[in-house]
Amino acid sequence: MTKKTRDMIQKLLSDARLSRRIKVENYLLVYLGLRPCSLTTMPAEFPDAESMGRDIDGRVLPKMKDLGSIVEPYRRLKMIENLKREMRKVYKEVVERSEQYRAHIEWARNLELRTFQFEVRPTVRELYLFKDKEVEKKLERLMKERIKIRQEVLRHPPPDLGRVHVVYPEEFNGAWIREMGALYGYPRCCVDRYVSDREKGMMVEERASRQLREAGEEDEAGSLAYFVGYFFPCHPRCPSAISTGRRFLEELRSINPELGDLYKSILQENLELVRRQPEIIAEHRLRAVEAVKKIYRQPPLDIHNR
Ligand SMILES: [Zn+2]
Structure with a gap:
Protein backbone atom coordinates (compact mmCIF):
# COMPACT_ATOMS: atom_id res chain seq x y z
CA MET A 1 0.00 0.00 0.00
CA ASP A 132 -17.02 -3.52 -10.30
CA LYS A 133 -19.15 -2.53 -13.30
CA GLU A 134 -20.71 -6.02 -13.17
CA VAL A 135 -22.14 -5.24 -9.73
CA GLU A 136 -23.87 -2.23 -11.21
CA LYS A 137 -25.55 -4.37 -13.87
CA LYS A 138 -26.70 -6.83 -11.22
CA LEU A 139 -28.03 -4.03 -9.01
CA GLU A 140 -29.95 -2.48 -11.87
CA ARG A 141 -31.62 -5.79 -12.62
CA LEU A 142 -32.29 -6.60 -8.96
CA MET A 143 -33.86 -3.19 -8.31
CA LYS A 144 -36.14 -3.61 -11.32
CA GLU A 145 -37.19 -6.97 -9.91
CA ARG A 146 -37.71 -5.37 -6.52
CA ILE A 147 -40.11 -2.82 -8.01
CA LYS A 148 -41.99 -5.64 -9.73
CA ILE A 149 -42.24 -7.65 -6.50
CA ARG A 150 -43.63 -4.55 -4.75
CA GLN A 151 -46.16 -3.82 -7.46
CA GLU A 152 -47.32 -7.42 -7.42
CA VAL A 153 -48.00 -7.34 -3.66
CA LEU A 154 -49.91 -4.06 -3.97
CA ARG A 155 -51.99 -5.35 -6.84
CA HIS A 156 -52.78 -8.73 -5.31
CA PRO A 157 -52.15 -8.48 -1.58
CA PRO A 158 -52.15 -11.99 -0.13
CA PRO A 159 -54.50 -12.17 2.88
CA ASP A 160 -53.19 -11.95 6.47
CA LEU A 161 -50.04 -10.17 5.46
CA GLY A 162 -47.87 -8.68 8.21
CA ARG A 163 -46.77 -5.04 8.00
CA VAL A 164 -43.15 -5.90 7.14
CA HIS A 165 -44.34 -8.07 4.29
CA VAL A 166 -46.35 -5.21 2.79
CA VAL A 167 -43.60 -2.60 3.19
CA TYR A 168 -40.66 -4.83 2.20
CA PRO A 169 -42.15 -7.70 0.16
CA GLU A 170 -38.75 -8.38 -1.47
CA GLU A 171 -37.58 -9.50 1.98
CA PHE A 172 -39.78 -12.56 1.48
CA ASN A 173 -38.48 -13.47 -1.96
CA GLY A 174 -35.80 -16.14 -1.49
CA ALA A 175 -34.18 -15.80 -4.93
CA TRP A 176 -33.92 -12.02 -4.59
CA ILE A 177 -32.48 -12.20 -1.06
CA ARG A 178 -29.87 -14.78 -2.11
CA GLU A 179 -28.57 -12.56 -4.90
CA MET A 180 -28.43 -9.50 -2.65
CA GLY A 181 -26.70 -11.51 0.09
CA ALA A 182 -23.99 -12.58 -2.37
CA LEU A 183 -23.44 -8.92 -3.35
CA TYR A 184 -22.98 -7.93 0.29
CA GLY A 185 -20.46 -10.74 0.75
CA TYR A 186 -22.60 -12.69 3.25
CA PRO A 187 -21.90 -16.43 3.75
CA ARG A 188 -24.35 -18.68 1.94
CA CYS A 189 -25.38 -20.62 5.08
CA CYS A 190 -26.39 -17.38 6.84
CA VAL A 191 -28.40 -16.14 3.85
CA ASP A 192 -30.13 -19.53 3.58
CA ARG A 193 -31.13 -19.38 7.24
CA TYR A 194 -32.41 -15.82 6.77
CA VAL A 195 -34.54 -16.91 3.81
CA SER A 196 -35.95 -19.97 5.57
CA ASP A 197 -36.82 -17.91 8.69
CA ARG A 198 -38.68 -15.37 6.57
CA GLU A 199 -40.51 -18.12 4.68
CA LYS A 200 -41.62 -19.64 7.97
CA GLY A 201 -42.85 -16.24 9.13
CA MET A 202 -40.20 -16.11 11.85
CA MET A 203 -38.66 -12.72 12.72
CA VAL A 204 -34.98 -13.00 11.81
CA GLU A 205 -34.11 -10.21 14.24
CA GLU A 206 -35.77 -12.05 17.13
CA ARG A 207 -34.14 -15.36 16.25
CA ALA A 208 -30.66 -13.80 16.02
CA SER A 209 -31.11 -11.95 19.29
CA ARG A 210 -32.37 -15.09 21.05
CA GLN A 211 -29.38 -17.11 19.78
CA LEU A 212 -27.06 -14.55 21.33
CA ARG A 213 -28.85 -14.58 24.66
CA GLU A 214 -28.79 -18.39 24.65
CA ALA A 215 -25.11 -18.55 23.70
CA GLY A 216 -24.35 -16.98 27.09
CA GLU A 217 -20.69 -16.30 27.86
CA GLU A 218 -18.71 -15.24 24.83
CA ASP A 219 -15.96 -17.53 23.68
CA GLU A 220 -12.69 -16.65 22.02
CA ALA A 221 -14.33 -15.86 18.65
CA GLY A 222 -16.48 -13.24 20.45
CA SER A 223 -18.04 -10.81 18.04
CA LEU A 224 -16.19 -11.85 14.84
CA ALA A 225 -19.36 -13.33 13.29
CA TYR A 226 -20.91 -9.84 13.27
CA PHE A 227 -18.53 -8.57 10.60
CA VAL A 228 -20.86 -5.83 9.35
CA GLY A 229 -23.84 -4.06 10.92
CA TYR A 230 -27.34 -5.51 10.43
CA PHE A 231 -25.89 -8.80 9.21
CA PHE A 232 -27.48 -11.79 10.94
CA PRO A 233 -25.24 -14.88 11.07
CA CYS A 234 -27.02 -18.25 10.97
CA HIS A 235 -25.49 -18.79 14.41
CA PRO A 236 -23.20 -16.70 16.67
CA ARG A 237 -20.57 -19.42 16.11
CA CYS A 238 -21.07 -19.82 12.34
CA PRO A 239 -17.59 -20.82 11.05
CA SER A 240 -18.01 -18.93 7.74
CA ALA A 241 -19.12 -15.72 9.40
CA ILE A 242 -16.36 -15.93 12.00
CA SER A 243 -13.66 -16.52 9.42
CA THR A 244 -14.96 -13.56 7.38
CA GLY A 245 -14.75 -11.32 10.44
CA ARG A 246 -11.28 -12.60 11.27
CA ARG A 247 -10.05 -11.98 7.71
CA PHE A 248 -11.43 -8.41 7.74
CA LEU A 249 -9.87 -7.75 11.14
CA GLU A 250 -6.46 -9.02 10.02
CA GLU A 251 -6.52 -6.99 6.79
CA LEU A 252 -7.45 -3.80 8.62
CA ARG A 253 -4.90 -4.43 11.36
CA SER A 254 -2.18 -4.88 8.73
CA ILE A 255 -2.89 -1.35 7.46
CA ASN A 256 -2.48 -0.01 10.97
CA PRO A 257 -3.07 -1.44 14.45
CA GLU A 258 -5.39 1.40 15.43
CA LEU A 259 -7.67 0.58 12.53
CA GLY A 260 -7.74 -2.99 13.83
CA ASP A 261 -8.78 -1.74 17.27
CA LEU A 262 -11.43 0.49 15.75
CA TYR A 263 -12.88 -2.45 13.80
CA LYS A 264 -12.88 -4.59 16.95
CA SER A 265 -15.02 -2.03 18.75
CA ILE A 266 -17.36 -1.86 15.73
CA LEU A 267 -17.71 -5.67 15.81
CA GLN A 268 -18.72 -5.45 19.45
CA GLU A 269 -21.29 -2.76 18.63
CA ASN A 270 -22.68 -4.87 15.79
CA LEU A 271 -23.15 -7.77 18.18
CA GLU A 272 -24.91 -5.53 20.71
CA LEU A 273 -27.11 -4.20 17.91
CA VAL A 274 -28.25 -7.73 17.06
CA ARG A 275 -28.78 -8.57 20.72
CA ARG A 276 -31.00 -5.49 21.17
CA GLN A 277 -32.82 -5.76 17.80
CA PRO A 278 -36.28 -6.68 19.17
CA GLU A 279 -36.21 -3.68 21.56
CA ILE A 280 -34.88 -1.34 18.86
CA ILE A 281 -37.64 -2.34 16.45
CA ALA A 282 -40.30 -1.86 19.13
CA GLU A 283 -38.91 1.61 20.00
CA HIS A 284 -38.87 2.66 16.36
CA ARG A 285 -42.47 1.64 15.87
CA LEU A 286 -43.59 3.47 18.95
CA ARG A 287 -41.72 6.63 17.96
CA ALA A 288 -43.14 6.60 14.43
CA VAL A 289 -46.68 6.25 15.76
CA GLU A 290 -46.15 9.02 18.34
CA ALA A 291 -44.73 11.43 15.76
CA VAL A 292 -47.74 11.05 13.50
CA LYS A 293 -50.21 11.14 16.40
CA LYS A 294 -48.91 14.57 17.38
CA ILE A 295 -50.01 15.97 14.05
CA TYR A 296 -53.20 14.02 13.47
CA ARG A 297 -54.29 13.26 17.00
CA GLN A 298 -55.30 9.91 15.51
CA PRO A 299 -53.48 6.75 14.38
CA PRO A 300 -51.11 7.13 11.40
CA LEU A 301 -52.02 6.59 7.79
CA ASP A 302 -49.68 4.41 5.82
CA ILE A 303 -49.09 6.83 3.01
CA HIS A 304 -45.48 5.71 2.53
CA ASN A 305 -46.52 2.28 1.41
CA ARG A 306 -48.84 3.19 -1.37
ZN1 LIG B 1 -23.63 -19.12 8.53
Whole structure:
Protein backbone atom coordinates (compact mmCIF):
# COMPACT_ATOMS: atom_id res chain seq x y z
CA MET A 1 0.00 0.00 0.00
CA THR A 2 1.43 3.38 -1.01
CA LYS A 3 1.90 6.27 1.39
CA LYS A 4 -0.67 8.24 -0.58
CA THR A 5 -3.29 5.52 0.00
CA ARG A 6 -2.46 5.31 3.70
CA ASP A 7 -2.80 9.08 4.02
CA MET A 8 -6.14 9.01 2.24
CA ILE A 9 -7.45 6.28 4.57
CA GLN A 10 -6.26 8.34 7.54
CA LYS A 11 -8.12 11.34 6.18
CA LEU A 12 -11.30 9.31 5.70
CA LEU A 13 -11.13 8.02 9.26
CA SER A 14 -10.83 11.54 10.66
CA ASP A 15 -13.82 12.88 8.68
CA ALA A 16 -16.59 13.35 11.25
CA ARG A 17 -19.29 13.80 8.60
CA LEU A 18 -19.60 10.03 8.26
CA SER A 19 -20.18 7.58 11.11
CA ARG A 20 -17.18 5.41 11.92
CA ARG A 21 -19.06 2.19 11.20
CA ILE A 22 -20.04 3.41 7.72
CA LYS A 23 -16.49 4.58 7.00
CA VAL A 24 -15.00 1.20 7.82
CA GLU A 25 -17.68 -1.24 6.66
CA ASN A 26 -19.20 0.56 3.69
CA TYR A 27 -16.23 2.48 2.33
CA LEU A 28 -12.98 0.81 3.40
CA LEU A 29 -14.02 -2.83 3.13
CA VAL A 30 -15.34 -2.23 -0.40
CA TYR A 31 -12.30 -0.14 -1.33
CA LEU A 32 -9.99 -2.94 -0.13
CA GLY A 33 -11.93 -5.47 -2.22
CA LEU A 34 -13.05 -7.39 0.88
CA ARG A 35 -16.74 -7.16 0.00
CA PRO A 36 -18.27 -6.60 -3.46
CA CYS A 37 -20.86 -4.06 -2.40
CA SER A 38 -22.18 -2.09 0.57
CA LEU A 39 -25.47 -0.41 1.36
CA THR A 40 -26.00 2.85 3.26
CA THR A 41 -29.55 3.99 4.01
CA MET A 42 -29.91 7.77 3.74
CA PRO A 43 -30.43 9.67 5.91
CA ALA A 44 -31.00 6.90 8.52
CA GLU A 45 -27.29 6.04 8.73
CA PHE A 46 -25.96 9.60 8.78
CA PRO A 47 -24.54 10.92 12.08
CA ASP A 48 -27.34 13.54 12.11
CA ALA A 49 -30.06 11.06 11.18
CA GLU A 50 -32.31 11.94 14.12
CA SER A 51 -32.41 15.67 13.59
CA MET A 52 -32.77 15.20 9.82
CA GLY A 53 -35.64 12.81 10.42
CA ARG A 54 -37.35 15.33 12.69
CA ASP A 55 -36.79 18.05 10.12
CA ILE A 56 -38.29 15.90 7.35
CA ASP A 57 -41.30 14.90 9.51
CA GLY A 58 -41.86 18.51 10.51
CA ARG A 59 -42.09 19.56 6.89
CA VAL A 60 -43.96 16.54 5.54
CA LEU A 61 -46.50 15.59 8.19
CA PRO A 62 -48.48 18.87 8.15
CA LYS A 63 -48.98 18.39 4.43
CA MET A 64 -50.54 14.99 5.11
CA LYS A 65 -53.20 16.39 7.46
CA ASP A 66 -56.02 16.60 4.93
CA LEU A 67 -55.49 13.18 3.43
CA GLY A 68 -57.65 11.46 6.04
CA SER A 69 -60.75 13.46 5.09
CA ILE A 70 -60.61 12.61 1.38
CA VAL A 71 -62.37 9.41 0.47
CA GLU A 72 -63.08 9.82 -3.23
CA PRO A 73 -60.53 7.42 -4.82
CA TYR A 74 -59.42 9.58 -7.75
CA ARG A 75 -58.92 12.70 -5.65
CA ARG A 76 -57.15 10.66 -3.04
CA LEU A 77 -54.78 9.19 -5.60
CA LYS A 78 -54.02 12.67 -6.97
CA MET A 79 -53.33 13.94 -3.50
CA ILE A 80 -50.98 11.06 -2.71
CA GLU A 81 -49.09 11.76 -5.94
CA ASN A 82 -48.74 15.42 -4.96
CA LEU A 83 -47.59 14.47 -1.50
CA LYS A 84 -44.94 12.18 -2.89
CA ARG A 85 -43.65 15.00 -5.05
CA GLU A 86 -43.53 17.27 -2.01
CA MET A 87 -41.70 14.61 -0.03
CA ARG A 88 -39.06 14.23 -2.73
CA LYS A 89 -38.55 17.99 -2.64
CA VAL A 90 -38.13 17.88 1.13
CA TYR A 91 -35.62 15.04 0.80
CA LYS A 92 -33.56 17.12 -1.64
CA GLU A 93 -33.64 20.15 0.64
CA VAL A 94 -32.86 18.37 3.89
CA VAL A 95 -30.64 15.48 2.84
CA GLU A 96 -29.01 16.23 -0.50
CA ARG A 97 -28.04 19.74 0.52
CA SER A 98 -26.44 18.55 3.75
CA GLU A 99 -22.69 18.39 4.40
CA GLN A 100 -23.08 14.76 5.41
CA TYR A 101 -24.60 13.76 2.11
CA ARG A 102 -21.87 15.65 0.27
CA ALA A 103 -19.24 13.82 2.33
CA HIS A 104 -20.61 10.44 1.27
CA ILE A 105 -20.48 11.35 -2.40
CA GLU A 106 -17.03 12.95 -2.03
CA TRP A 107 -15.55 9.85 -0.41
CA ALA A 108 -17.01 7.57 -3.03
CA ARG A 109 -15.22 9.72 -5.58
CA ASN A 110 -11.95 9.89 -3.62
CA LEU A 111 -11.87 6.10 -3.28
CA GLU A 112 -12.99 5.61 -6.89
CA LEU A 113 -16.08 3.68 -5.86
CA ARG A 114 -19.08 3.49 -8.14
CA THR A 115 -22.46 4.49 -6.72
CA PHE A 116 -26.05 3.47 -7.33
CA GLN A 117 -29.03 5.09 -5.59
CA PHE A 118 -32.46 3.61 -5.08
CA GLU A 119 -35.55 5.40 -3.76
CA VAL A 120 -37.13 3.12 -1.16
CA ARG A 121 -39.68 5.78 -0.20
CA PRO A 122 -39.84 9.43 -1.26
CA THR A 123 -37.80 10.48 1.79
CA VAL A 124 -35.51 7.43 2.03
CA ARG A 125 -32.75 6.45 -0.41
CA GLU A 126 -30.31 3.60 -0.49
CA LEU A 127 -26.73 4.27 -1.54
CA TYR A 128 -24.89 1.25 -2.94
CA LEU A 129 -21.08 1.42 -3.22
CA PHE A 130 -18.95 -0.97 -5.29
CA LYS A 131 -15.98 -1.08 -7.63
CA ASP A 132 -17.02 -3.52 -10.30
CA LYS A 133 -19.15 -2.53 -13.30
CA GLU A 134 -20.71 -6.02 -13.17
CA VAL A 135 -22.14 -5.24 -9.73
CA GLU A 136 -23.87 -2.23 -11.21
CA LYS A 137 -25.55 -4.37 -13.87
CA LYS A 138 -26.70 -6.83 -11.22
CA LEU A 139 -28.03 -4.03 -9.01
CA GLU A 140 -29.95 -2.48 -11.87
CA ARG A 141 -31.62 -5.79 -12.62
CA LEU A 142 -32.29 -6.60 -8.96
CA MET A 143 -33.86 -3.19 -8.31
CA LYS A 144 -36.14 -3.61 -11.32
CA GLU A 145 -37.19 -6.97 -9.91
CA ARG A 146 -37.71 -5.37 -6.52
CA ILE A 147 -40.11 -2.82 -8.01
CA LYS A 148 -41.99 -5.64 -9.73
CA ILE A 149 -42.24 -7.65 -6.50
CA ARG A 150 -43.63 -4.55 -4.75
CA GLN A 151 -46.16 -3.82 -7.46
CA GLU A 152 -47.32 -7.42 -7.42
CA VAL A 153 -48.00 -7.34 -3.66
CA LEU A 154 -49.91 -4.06 -3.97
CA ARG A 155 -51.99 -5.35 -6.84
CA HIS A 156 -52.78 -8.73 -5.31
CA PRO A 157 -52.15 -8.48 -1.58
CA PRO A 158 -52.15 -11.99 -0.13
CA PRO A 159 -54.50 -12.17 2.88
CA ASP A 160 -53.19 -11.95 6.47
CA LEU A 161 -50.04 -10.17 5.46
CA GLY A 162 -47.87 -8.68 8.21
CA ARG A 163 -46.77 -5.04 8.00
CA VAL A 164 -43.15 -5.90 7.14
CA HIS A 165 -44.34 -8.07 4.29
CA VAL A 166 -46.35 -5.21 2.79
CA VAL A 167 -43.60 -2.60 3.19
CA TYR A 168 -40.66 -4.83 2.20
CA PRO A 169 -42.15 -7.70 0.16
CA GLU A 170 -38.75 -8.38 -1.47
CA GLU A 171 -37.58 -9.50 1.98
CA PHE A 172 -39.78 -12.56 1.48
CA ASN A 173 -38.48 -13.47 -1.96
CA GLY A 174 -35.80 -16.14 -1.49
CA ALA A 175 -34.18 -15.80 -4.93
CA TRP A 176 -33.92 -12.02 -4.59
CA ILE A 177 -32.48 -12.20 -1.06
CA ARG A 178 -29.87 -14.78 -2.11
CA GLU A 179 -28.57 -12.56 -4.90
CA MET A 180 -28.43 -9.50 -2.65
CA GLY A 181 -26.70 -11.51 0.09
CA ALA A 182 -23.99 -12.58 -2.37
CA LEU A 183 -23.44 -8.92 -3.35
CA TYR A 184 -22.98 -7.93 0.29
CA GLY A 185 -20.46 -10.74 0.75
CA TYR A 186 -22.60 -12.69 3.25
CA PRO A 187 -21.90 -16.43 3.75
CA ARG A 188 -24.35 -18.68 1.94
CA CYS A 189 -25.38 -20.62 5.08
CA CYS A 190 -26.39 -17.38 6.84
CA VAL A 191 -28.40 -16.14 3.85
CA ASP A 192 -30.13 -19.53 3.58
CA ARG A 193 -31.13 -19.38 7.24
CA TYR A 194 -32.41 -15.82 6.77
CA VAL A 195 -34.54 -16.91 3.81
CA SER A 196 -35.95 -19.97 5.57
CA ASP A 197 -36.82 -17.91 8.69
CA ARG A 198 -38.68 -15.37 6.57
CA GLU A 199 -40.51 -18.12 4.68
CA LYS A 200 -41.62 -19.64 7.97
CA GLY A 201 -42.85 -16.24 9.13
CA MET A 202 -40.20 -16.11 11.85
CA MET A 203 -38.66 -12.72 12.72
CA VAL A 204 -34.98 -13.00 11.81
CA GLU A 205 -34.11 -10.21 14.24
CA GLU A 206 -35.77 -12.05 17.13
CA ARG A 207 -34.14 -15.36 16.25
CA ALA A 208 -30.66 -13.80 16.02
CA SER A 209 -31.11 -11.95 19.29
CA ARG A 210 -32.37 -15.09 21.05
CA GLN A 211 -29.38 -17.11 19.78
CA LEU A 212 -27.06 -14.55 21.33
CA ARG A 213 -28.85 -14.58 24.66
CA GLU A 214 -28.79 -18.39 24.65
CA ALA A 215 -25.11 -18.55 23.70
CA GLY A 216 -24.35 -16.98 27.09
CA GLU A 217 -20.69 -16.30 27.86
CA GLU A 218 -18.71 -15.24 24.83
CA ASP A 219 -15.96 -17.53 23.68
CA GLU A 220 -12.69 -16.65 22.02
CA ALA A 221 -14.33 -15.86 18.65
CA GLY A 222 -16.48 -13.24 20.45
CA SER A 223 -18.04 -10.81 18.04
CA LEU A 224 -16.19 -11.85 14.84
CA ALA A 225 -19.36 -13.33 13.29
CA TYR A 226 -20.91 -9.84 13.27
CA PHE A 227 -18.53 -8.57 10.60
CA VAL A 228 -20.86 -5.83 9.35
CA GLY A 229 -23.84 -4.06 10.92
CA TYR A 230 -27.34 -5.51 10.43
CA PHE A 231 -25.89 -8.80 9.21
CA PHE A 232 -27.48 -11.79 10.94
CA PRO A 233 -25.24 -14.88 11.07
CA CYS A 234 -27.02 -18.25 10.97
CA HIS A 235 -25.49 -18.79 14.41
CA PRO A 236 -23.20 -16.70 16.67
CA ARG A 237 -20.57 -19.42 16.11
CA CYS A 238 -21.07 -19.82 12.34
CA PRO A 239 -17.59 -20.82 11.05
CA SER A 240 -18.01 -18.93 7.74
CA ALA A 241 -19.12 -15.72 9.40
CA ILE A 242 -16.36 -15.93 12.00
CA SER A 243 -13.66 -16.52 9.42
CA THR A 244 -14.96 -13.56 7.38
CA GLY A 245 -14.75 -11.32 10.44
CA ARG A 246 -11.28 -12.60 11.27
CA ARG A 247 -10.05 -11.98 7.71
CA PHE A 248 -11.43 -8.41 7.74
CA LEU A 249 -9.87 -7.75 11.14
CA GLU A 250 -6.46 -9.02 10.02
CA GLU A 251 -6.52 -6.99 6.79
CA LEU A 252 -7.45 -3.80 8.62
CA ARG A 253 -4.90 -4.43 11.36
CA SER A 254 -2.18 -4.88 8.73
CA ILE A 255 -2.89 -1.35 7.46
CA ASN A 256 -2.48 -0.01 10.97
CA PRO A 257 -3.07 -1.44 14.45
CA GLU A 258 -5.39 1.40 15.43
CA LEU A 259 -7.67 0.58 12.53
CA GLY A 260 -7.74 -2.99 13.83
CA ASP A 261 -8.78 -1.74 17.27
CA LEU A 262 -11.43 0.49 15.75
CA TYR A 263 -12.88 -2.45 13.80
CA LYS A 264 -12.88 -4.59 16.95
CA SER A 265 -15.02 -2.03 18.75
CA ILE A 266 -17.36 -1.86 15.73
CA LEU A 267 -17.71 -5.67 15.81
CA GLN A 268 -18.72 -5.45 19.45
CA GLU A 269 -21.29 -2.76 18.63
CA ASN A 270 -22.68 -4.87 15.79
CA LEU A 271 -23.15 -7.77 18.18
CA GLU A 272 -24.91 -5.53 20.71
CA LEU A 273 -27.11 -4.20 17.91
CA VAL A 274 -28.25 -7.73 17.06
CA ARG A 275 -28.78 -8.57 20.72
CA ARG A 276 -31.00 -5.49 21.17
CA GLN A 277 -32.82 -5.76 17.80
CA PRO A 278 -36.28 -6.68 19.17
CA GLU A 279 -36.21 -3.68 21.56
CA ILE A 280 -34.88 -1.34 18.86
CA ILE A 281 -37.64 -2.34 16.45
CA ALA A 282 -40.30 -1.86 19.13
CA GLU A 283 -38.91 1.61 20.00
CA HIS A 284 -38.87 2.66 16.36
CA ARG A 285 -42.47 1.64 15.87
CA LEU A 286 -43.59 3.47 18.95
CA ARG A 287 -41.72 6.63 17.96
CA ALA A 288 -43.14 6.60 14.43
CA VAL A 289 -46.68 6.25 15.76
CA GLU A 290 -46.15 9.02 18.34
CA ALA A 291 -44.73 11.43 15.76
CA VAL A 292 -47.74 11.05 13.50
CA LYS A 293 -50.21 11.14 16.40
CA LYS A 294 -48.91 14.57 17.38
CA ILE A 295 -50.01 15.97 14.05
CA TYR A 296 -53.20 14.02 13.47
CA ARG A 297 -54.29 13.26 17.00
CA GLN A 298 -55.30 9.91 15.51
CA PRO A 299 -53.48 6.75 14.38
CA PRO A 300 -51.11 7.13 11.40
CA LEU A 301 -52.02 6.59 7.79
CA ASP A 302 -49.68 4.41 5.82
CA ILE A 303 -49.09 6.83 3.01
CA HIS A 304 -45.48 5.71 2.53
CA ASN A 305 -46.52 2.28 1.41
CA ARG A 306 -48.84 3.19 -1.37
ZN1 LIG B 1 -23.63 -19.12 8.53
